[in-house]
Amino acid sequence: MDYLEFKIACLEEYREILIAELAEIGFDSFLETEEGIEAYAPENDFDRSSFDELIDKYVVPAHISVQENIMSKVNWNEEWEKNYDPIAVEDLVYVRASFHPAQPEFKYDIVINPKMSFGTGHHATTYQMLLHQAELDHQGKRVLDVGSGTGILAIMAKLLGADQVEAFDIDEWCVENGNENFQLNEVEIKMDIGTIREVDPQGTFDIILANINKNVLLDEMEIYTELLAPEGLLLLSGFYTEDIEDLLERCTPLGFSLVKKQSKDNWAALVLEKK
Numbered sequence: 001m002d003y004l005e006f007k008i009a010c011l012e013e014y015r016e017i018l019i020a021e022l023a024e025i026g027f028d029s030f031l032e033t034e035e036g037i038e039a040y041a042p043e044n045d046f047d048r049s050s051f052d053e054l055i056d057k058y059v060v061p062a063h064i065s066v067q068e069n070i071m072s073k074v075n076w077n078e079e080w081e082k083n084y085d086p087i088a089v090e091d092l093v094y095v096r097a098s099f100h101p102a103q104p105e106f107k108y109d110i111v112i113n114p115k116m117s118f119g120t121g122h123h124a125t126t127y128q129m130l131l132h133q134a135e136l137d138h139q140g141k142r143v144l145d146v147g148s149g150t151g152i153l154a155i156m157a158k159l160l161g162a163d164q165v166e167a168f169d170i171d172e173w174c175v176e177n178g179n180e181n182f183q184l185n186e187v188e189i190k191m192d193i194g195t196i197r198e199v200d201p202q203g204t205f206d207i208i209l210a211n212i213n214k215n216v217l218l219d220e221m222e223i224y225t226e227l228l229a230p231e232g233l234l235l236l237s238g239f240y241t242e243d244i245e246d247l248l249e250r251c252t253p254l255g256f257s258l259v260k261k262q263s264k265d266n267w268a269a270l271v272l273e274k275k
């Protein structure tokens, strides 16, 4: 099958939304690049007018420029293998694909074959979540990973000794990819599809991990509070440094105290404790 390839240069903060909207109009594969994204759509059902409309909507705010090519017989595995380098999270965690050799000097080795899902450790939000996790006692704990993407944080929780880990994501592709990564890392993790309201996790959790976005976090904060055991920990990311105060304003009246805050590349990550 022939594919159309679009190299879309754009501002970093618009990549996730662009990928989501392109997926809605029939694009089925994406690669993140230094300049923006590469997006691929099967040529035979490409919807040109929806694509043009979408680009018009974001061209100014996202500083978009587009280059179009036609490609035949794309080998997706080869494409993402070319574009995925392993990453060292400080000298503690090594995140790699199955075709990269392990590096025994790192304490934690995570194998992630990301394909189209978010969560390799390259992004500052995932990176900081992994570091915060590494500082916390997970032994024998029950952990919930909200918006699990590739499942990287759920896998880290297991490597740190968590007893039961449950993960979910609204994206079907992430669920499939997460399960694949759980197998690669030989960890047993319950995986579901949907929002937290749809999945409706039962019982309480000692640790909740939520690297999503500001609006979802603000909207779901009360549910996290109900699901956390007393003195349970909530690790949040997916929002900018300037949004920390808004998050704290929402969390403090619900009985959370701030344990740690950190920022990298203007992306924030918080650790909160439920009193």
Ligand SMILES: C[S@@+](CC[C@H](N)C(=O)[O-])C[C@H]1O[C@@H](n2cnc3c(N)ncnc32)[C@H](O)[C@@H]1O
Pocket (backbone or CB within 6 Å): 117, 118, 119, 120, 121, 125, 126, 129, 146, 147, 148, 149, 150, 151, 152, 153, 168, 169, 170, 171, 174, 194, 195, 196, 211, 212, 216, 238
């Ligand atoms: C920023 S990525 C984080 C992925 C991974 N947890 C990490 O830390 O790298 C956010 C993920 O949340 C998912 N997501 C977005 N809104 C959601 C919601 N309301 N409930 C559950 N998952 C959601 C997205 O599909 C995406 O995979």
